Amino acid sequence: MTTGKNILVVGGAGFIGSHTTLALSEAGYNVTVYDNFSTGHRDACFDLDVVEGDLSDQPKLTAVLKDKDIACVVHFAALIEAGQSVIDPYAFYENNVAATLALLQAMRAADVGHLVFSSTAAVYGNQDVDMLSEDLPKQPVNPYGHSKLMVETVLQTAVDAYGLTSVALRYFNASGADAKGRTGERHDPETHLIPLLIQAALGQRDHFKIFGTDYDTPDGSCIRDYIHVSDLAAGHVAAVGxxxxxxxxxxxxxxxGTGTGHSVREVVDTVKRVSERDFRVDECPRRAGxxxxxxxxxxxxxxxxxxxxQHSDLDTIVRDAWHFFRTRNR
Ligand SMILES: NC(=O)c1ccc[n+]([C@@H]2O[C@H](COP(=O)([O-])OP(=O)(O)OC[C@H]3O[C@@H](n4cnc5c(N)ncnc54)[C@H](O)[C@@H]3O)[C@@H](O)[C@H]2O)c1
Known part of the structure; x- marks a missing residue:
């Protein structure tokens, strides 16, 4: 039996973290959220136990891990915008790698030997294959992807050195929202496809841009694997166990991920159909990378x-995201 144990969710006030804390609580774990609220939201912590603190604060983390008798850490805290990581890479290595080392040192000091880490499909970079499997070479194309791969390397070396047991979950395109509307995606600035389309459908932006319509895909736009955030949350519960x-x-x-890809044009059509709103779509040149x-x-x-x-068909993802955004904007 692993349920009933105490779990520290670092970055639990964010998009994927807040869905995961709900799922962990529903599975019978006792959850403490640890977050600096740099991009997270206090109301996304519900009525959970919350400690405000920074990932880099090793003494504070050590004390929390000991005081709360934590059995396993789930670590979401990071800077996440790949484009921004090209402009300011030091900030990404500082927050995503150096601060994660502080967490790992704190876990060692508090004798906590289990970790589930948020990694990303960005560790693979550009590969000429139909499906990305874990054994492919890792060749990130931006500092964000490198920062996640660096942490994976650290976790690998910590197995023999310190007896750490960890799983790095490499998410594809996290999307959707809690089906009951309790939490959802609230990034600022927003760069993810479905929220941008929903903002266009709600009239909060006057048009949407498709970057690249001449790719070697059936309709010329990029294809991505959209995974419902509640499925990601369930993956974390399973990984903790x-x-x-x-x-x-x-x-x-x-x-x-789901193993099924959807083109940008397909997602645009789905948002228009689910929202029953039309909006302007501009076709722009490809973005580098x-x-x-x-x-x-x-x-x-x-x-x-x-x-x-289980919830990642495109209609369900868009419906849940639409419901969350529309309810928030009433
Ligand atoms: N959103 C996606 O599509 C996606 C895809 C792949 C991987 N990921 C990874 O999943 C994780 C969560 O992503 P998200 O979309 O929920 O992001 P988010 O920005 O919504 O959540 C990140 C949370 O971490 C907190 N945080 C950041 N730096 C911190 C620090 N130094 N100390 C304490 N708390 C800190 C933030 O306040 C926020 O609550 C990230 O590690 C990200 O790299 C996300």
């Missing part, structure tokens, strides 16, 4: 975690 049940220290990277297609092979997570995406 998995690391807590392991009898030997280990590190594994696992993809979380955008691969034509990114689709996950999630066989490893299915086999190791017994996890399957």
């Amino acid at each position: 998995y690391v807590l049940r392991r009898t030997q220290p280990s590190f594994e990277g696992m993809n979380l 955008d691969p034509a297609k990114l689709v996950a092979d999630s066989t490893r997570a299915q086999q190791a975690l017994g996890w399957h995406a």
Whole structure:
């Protein structure tokens, strides 16, 4: 039995973190959120136990891990905008790598040996394959992807050195919102496709831009693997159980995606249909560094975690996101 244990969710006030804290609580874990609220929201912590603090504050983290008798840490806290990471890479290495080392040192000091880490499909970079599997070479194309891969390397070396057991979950395109509308995506500035389309549908932006309509894909626009954030949350619950049940220290990277790709044009059409609103769509040249297609092979997570995406058909993702945005904007 792993439920009933105490879990520290670092970055639990953010988009994916807040869905995961709900899922962990519903699974019977006792959750403490640790967040500096740089991009997270206090009302996304519900009535959970909350400690305000920074990922880099090793003494504070050590004290929290000891005081709360934490069995496992789920670590979401990071800067996440790949484009921004090209402009200000030091900030990304500082917050995503150096501050994560403070967390790992605190875990070692408090004798907490289990971790679930937020990684990303960006560790793969541009690959000429139909589906991305974990064994492909990792070749990130921006400092954000590098920062996540660096942490994965650290976790790998911590297995033998310190007896750490960890899983890095490499998410594809996180999207959707809690079906009950309790939390959803609130990034500022927003750069993710579905929220941008919904803002256009709500008249909060006067048009939407498709970057690249001449890719080698059926309709010429980029193809991505959209995974419902509640499916990601379920993946974290499964991964927490998995690391807590392991009898030997280990590190594994696992993809979380659906295995199905949707083009940008398809997503545009779905948002227009679900919202019953029309908006202007401009076709623009490709952006540098955008691969034509990114689709996950999630066989490893299915086999190791017994996890399957259950809410990630595009209509459900867009409906839940639309419902969340529209309710927030009333
Ligand atoms: N959103 C996606 O599509 C996506 C895809 C792949 C991977 N990821 C990864 O998932 C994780 C969560 O992403 P998200 O979309 O929920 O982002 P988010 O910005 O909504 O959440 C990040 C949370 O971490 C907190 N945080 C950041 N730096 C901190 C620090 N130094 N100390 C304490 N708290 C800090 C923020 O306040 C926020 O609550 C990130 O690690 C991101 O790299 C996200």
